[in-house]
Amino acid sequence: MSNEPAAPARCWHWDGTAGRYCRALDGVRRYLTGYRCPLHTPAALAGRPEVP
Incomplete structure (x- = not known):
């Protein structure tokens, strides 16, 4: 197992x-x-509000 931190999540749109x-x-x-x-x-892509 590595001690390196995980890469941050990025938007892949x-x-x-x-x-x-x-x-x-x-x-x-x-x-x-x-x-x-x-x-x-x-x-958001469908033009609808986010569900809380």
Whole structure:
């Protein structure tokens, strides 16, 4: 087992218009689609409010 700290979670939303991944670090949570920042959660992308 390694003593190295785990890498921080990053948002892996693909932004096709920019041609890159978001890679934000703030407020990232795990969803079925992967790690997402608040701007790229499934609800945010569908234009719905987040479920509390």
